[in-house]
Amino acid sequence: MLPNDPPTKPQAATPAHHDAAGQLRALGWSEHFADQATSATLAQTPPVRITQVHRNTLHIQGVDLDTIIPSLQGVTVGDWLLFDKEAPRNSQLLSRKSLIKRRAPGHDRKEQLIAANLDTAFVVTSCNNDFSLARLERYVAMAHDASVTPVIILSKIDLTTDPNAFAEQAQSISPQISVVSLNARSPEASGFLRPWCQAGQTVAFLGSSGVGKSTLTNSLAGNEAIVTQDIRASDDRGRHTTTGRQLYILPSGCAVLDTPGMREIQLTDVSSGLEETFADLHALQQNCRFNDCAHNTEPGCAVQAAIASGDVDVPRLQRWLKLMAEDAENTKLLADRKRRDQARNKPEKSVSKHSAKK
Ligand SMILES: Nc1nc2c(ncn2[C@@H]2O[C@H](COP(=O)(O)OP(=O)(O)O)[C@@H](O)[C@H]2O)c(=O)[nH]1
Ligand SMILES: [Mg+2]
Ligand SMILES: [Zn+2]
CATH class of the missing domain: 1.10.40.50 (Probable gtpase engc; domain 3)
Incomplete structure (x- = not known):
């Protein structure tokens, strides 16, 4: 192509992190994980991150790698594996930096792993009927217990006449917690979240359905690639093949987990989180x-x-x-x-x- 030829189709954006180290960092790789294996092991079984968990398969991403492998027991979105290409079932789970879990609804009420290796949990609620101090405290205790930094996001400030009243209540949970009030649909929204979304960080949006989690994920991603408004599908009844949780690796090098609304968060094993909250x-x-x-x-x-x-x-x-x-x-x-x-x-x-x- 001659230098002056107009491009016939949109050019693919140059990835910000094209070298191996940059790609790993964008996936959230850090010393905590690197310290768990020798470089020989890492060369033999490259690190990959689980970006989605389906009923029978896992979606994994690594350096120049984006694929589906059969399920492994006891893993969740955000986990790091040392990937054995020849025998994916023998892949090794790396020890986690953090883990968020709850007691699952439904009659078997097992422990359910929500996400691993988060740095920040954006606990989202909107300035309307969804707002509940009791629910916010649950999420905050869950995050504290997992050693994940909770940040309270109050969305839909454009739909209330008194956003400060909501912000004051949220702040009453603890003076240590950051409370961010925003309109998730405004172009400024992602800017408010930037301090927690630097390259190499992993953040997640938690909260009820309809509060703006996917809208904020899109805003951080800088596009409309992520579907907003959770479809009320059969996944609610547990028959569906996907958990609906997905980790997106943004061009900026931050990993963002969008989650569907959890109707019930039963606390389990979070006594130190409650103590902190x-x-x-x-x-x-x-x-x-x-x-x-x-x-x-x-x-x-x-x-x-x-x-x-x-x-x-x-x-x-x-x-x-x-x-x-x-x-x-x-x-x-x-x-x-x-x-x-x-x-x-x-x-x-x-x-x-x-x-x-x-
Ligand atoms: N006015 C207003 N609408 C919002 C705001 N945040 C989200 N919405 C809208 O609320 C609906 C649900 O948002 P969505 O991001 O899908 O919520 P999610 O279920 O938490 O992922 C969509 O129609 C959004 O456009 C906000 O801050 N202000
Ligand atoms: Mg959503
Ligand atoms: Zn007493």
């Missing part, structure tokens, strides 16, 4: 006379004393007690269940695990 109440509790104080009618209860003096917000205390009870209950149920499953499946499991050697 309700740090004020947790600190007060240390001064109660009894270790197992229920902060009800016990003598010497520091929490009741703080209520009497007006220092404690009673609805917040009630939400804290409820979440702690729920967490304790689910943690116990799941531990019992795991024990039962282990006892029942032991012989079978070990056979299938080592079947290659039989």
